Amino acid sequence: xxxxxxxxxxxxxxxYGHATRxxxxxxxxxxxxxxxxxxxxxxFDNKHxxxxxxxxxxxxxxxxxxxxxxxxxxAGHISLHDPVEPHNFWFTGLDLISSVLHTLMxxxxxxxxxxxxxxxxxxxQDGCAFYKDLGSLNSFDGVVVxxxxxxxxxxxxxxxxxxxxxNHAILTRxxxxxxxxxxxxxxxxxxxxxxxxxAAEASGHKIVEIGESQAAExxxxxxxxxxxxxxxxxxxxxxxxxxDLIAKDTNEDxxx
Numbered sequence: 001x002x003x004x005x006x007x008x009x010x011x012x013x014x015x016y017g018h019a020t021r022x023x024x025x026x027x028x029x030x031x032x033x034x035x036x037x038x039x040x041x042x043x044f045d046n047k048h049x050x051x052x053x054x055x056x057x058x059x060x061x062x063x064x065x066x067x068x069x070x071x072x073x074x075a076g077h078i079s080l081h082d083p084v085e086p087h088n089f090w091f092t093g094l095d096l097i098s099s100v101l102h103t104l105m106x107x108x109x110x111x112x113x114x115x116x117x118x119x120x121x122x123x124x125q126d127g128c129a130f131y132k133d134l135g136s137l138n139s140f141d142g143v144v145v146x147x148x149x150x151x152x153x154x155x156x157x158x159x160x161x162x163x164x165x166x167n168h169a170i171l172t173r174x175x176x177x178x179x180x181x182x183x184x185x186x187x188x189x190x191x192x193x194x195x196x197x198x199a200a201e202a203s204g205h206k207i208v209e210i211g212e213s214q215a216a217e218x219x220x221x222x223x224x225x226x227x228x229x230x231x232x233x234x235x236x237x238x239x240x241x242x243x244d245l246i247a248k249d250t251n252e253d254x255x256x
Contacts, residue, residue, distance in 0.1 A: 041176050041236055050083045057177040059254035063246050064181060065105055076105035103172050103184040109192035110170040117166045121209045127190050128225035135163035162187055178243055179235030
């Protein structure tokens with residue numbers, strides 16, 4: 001079976017501001033402007049074809065997180081809901097958490113931030129992708145090898161796109177492999193930024209959060225920005241260059 005890459009046009013310079021004000025995702029705004037033939041997640045009529053495609057994307061995801069040094073032996077993992085057998089998952093490592101697709105790893109900055117047991121403030125455009133869409137587990141009860149701990153983590157995530165697990169790791173989930181990986185990479189960088197900001201705050205500078213002065217959610221810039229950068233299609237679209245690059249660098253040897 002053949003898969004084809006799609007060339008993606010570059011956004012106009014002011015596209016992010018217009019998309020945010022209109023409450024559109026970046027991809028929706030570009031399409032409304034007639035900016036070109038943009039890529040979308042592929043759709044399949046045959047579930048077995050979909051399974052093979054997703055297994056390839058899952059393998060690519062492992063290459064991406066491994067290349068960035070986020071692997072942690074069998075403790076970190078990415079799982080994928082099988083489209084052919086809905087009650088089964090494809091995964092590696094130790095996995096006792098049920099969701100459509102999720103990534104759980106132990107990257108250094110997220111692990112460092114998790115020891116504080118505090119929510120991650122929304123302080124940047126990228127952080128708005130997690131506006132009211134990030135859970136937390138404020139306890140650590142050991143290695144997830146029992147069903148109860150997996151249940152606790154699943155409850156902490158709830159319906160959000162991810163969670164910070166105290167003294168442990170971060171977890172993200174999505175309806176595509178690409179979005180789950182992008183949210184994971186983004187959340188790790190946000191934890192890094194927050195740790196740097198907290199260190200600088202010790203010198204007397206105050207951290208300013210986005211939307212602190214906004215009263216109504218519908219009018220808040222963090223909510224509007226979330227609608228632009230935090231939707232599932234935005235996660236998939238943002239991850240596409242990362243997956244394209246790993247395909248080029250490895251000559252897609254993970255499909256063998």
